[in-house]
Amino acid sequence: MEIAIKLSQFLLSLSILIILHELGHFIPAKLFKTRVEKFYLFFDIKYSLLKKKIGETEYGIGWLPLGGYVKISGMIDESMDTEQLAQEPQPWEFRSKPAWQRLIIMLGGVTVNFILAFIIYIGMTFFYGEKYIENESLKDGVWVTNPVVEKAGIKTGDRIVSIDGKKIERFVPAVSSNILMSNKVVVNRNGLEKEIDLPENFIGQFIDENKKNIITLRSPFVVGATDDSMNKAQLMEKDIIVSLNGIKVKYFDQAAPILEANKGKKINAIVIRNKKEIPVTIEVNNKGKLGIGLGSLTESNLEKLGYYKFTVEKYGFLESIPVGIEKGKNQLVDYWQQLKKIFNPSTGAYKGVGGFHAIYNVFPDSWSWEVFWSITALLSIMLGVMNLLPIPALDGGHVMFLLYEMISGKKPSDKFMEKAQLVGFVLLITLLLFANGNDIYKAIVGK
Structure with missing residues (x-):
């Protein structure tokens, strides 16, 4: 199907x-x-x-x-x-x-x-308006899971301030792709701004790594499937882990070093279940994992829990015309920049050139008109x-x-x-x- x-x-x-x-x-x-x-x-x-x-x-x-x-x-x-x-x-x-x-x-x-x-x-x-998060509100920064991006100098917890001199007012998915095509990124790290020059072959490195994400929003530690887990008696699907071994865990990325330090041990944890904090004892395997799948929350639930505030700006028909034209113009300029990088062998962008199968794979496996x-x-x-x-x-x-x-x-x-x-x-x-x-x-x- x-x-x-x-x-x-x-x-x-x-x-x-x-x-x-x-x-x-x-x-x-x-x-x-x-x-x-x-x-x-x-x-x-x-x-x-x-x-x-x-x-x-x-x-x-x-x-x-x-x-x-x-x-x-x-x-x-x-x-x-x-x-x-x-x-x-x-x-x-x-x-x-x-x-x-x-x-x-x-x-x-x-x-x-x-x-x-x-x-x-x-x-x-x-019809859809524009959904975004005020960039200033991302006090805890972004999540970096791609080693190429991390090696380039962007770290989890950084807040993206500007890309190639353009200040980021609104955090939208396009910010991620804009970083991929850029030369210089300014981040706010622990209250201080840091300028990062991306390597010329950044795109080529990214393609070689074969990981889709550049940066994403930091997410809470939501428990996914637990059927075959050693912790299935203690953890339930959709639990949110907020404490491990007495250390507060607001985001999933904060859990890894705690679990790594407690490999092969049983530790105390606190989860939010049905809006209540529940203490549990969980087991960490020898690889520093809990043996569970990672779940996710809807945008509305993330808002209710106070993680992010999503804003949808609606436009009348006449207002939509200049905004839509600006989006089209930006996309046109961005694609032209991509082509220039593709024809420059030193960027490695040519590795990402795809045919009909690549275009086919761009489409999701569930129908969304948007x-x-x-x-x-x-x-x-x-x-x-x-x-x-x-x-x-x-x-x-x-x-x-x-x-x-x-x-x-x-x-x-x-x-x-x-x-x-x-x-x-x-x-x-x-x-x-x-x-x-x-x-x-x-x-x-x-x-």
Whole structure:
């Protein structure tokens, strides 16, 4: 069932993005009276799952869910239809249209991608608002479980003050990813501010460690499953351990050194159960563990217990527009920064490049429309930026040659465009093999 939910979200998101991207090319092509021969969701290599011809255009769904396309008459694209190009240009063909019209047709797809992302962020701001914790209220700082982050200098108990010079007013999940992409972090440790320069290959180290969390909120020691535990008679699921061996334990991370110091012993503990403090005697094994699972609390319960105060700021529709646009702009800038790091080998960011399996794994195994739309908006930005790269066979490659034509007044020959398209296609296949090969490698080595 979980696989079906993830797959449904993946295919739905992919379908929305492909259809709207291709519509971005299709609509201006039709407006400029350019013939569109095919409009396909997914690739129809050899055969189609579904197809129907309406007017001059064949609409269909292919069997290979790796993308989609519109085939525009007289355009040198991935179909490499040189037979058509060998004939005299016809007035309905792409190559017969003025350069400015061809430029609009080529930019239509990425334009729709960016517009879609901004619309989603505006809609999410309106429907869900913005949930955050005032950063100043995190007096006990954050929890660091990743050894790479700890080695870089950020410790459990630090409060993040600023990232690359930008002061953190609100603590939201994005703070964690912002740290990953940053160069400098300022933390407040025991009342004193400390500036931390992150290593250039911080991202590469993080990927090698293969731990998802960068920083998280510190959590109370909540007891999870106890069925097979040596302490199942003393501890119950959802108990909150607040004292170990006479030492107060507010957060789970404070328990480890106490348990380590009492390996193989029985110690006294106090747990909160049904809102009452209950004294128990528990056993610590030779590994410094209690042999129990770690549970969790809902945000409302964390608030009731006085750990955190979550604020949800609601916006009216008109208020949501500038806030949503700002979110989209920040995400766009962040992704561009990620790309720059990926193309810089010294950062090690290229290790994190993934293919379709990586995208599939981004989706959760339970359905949440808020998460779904958030991922779809990010993927839309990624698709838009990637398509703008000046690589022949991508929209950005066509745009590059069109701008050259408009500036110089010289149109590249069809022969040159054919060769450029072939080079671009080889580059794309190489990138696709690298990205999906990364997925396979990680699966084989268990990362």
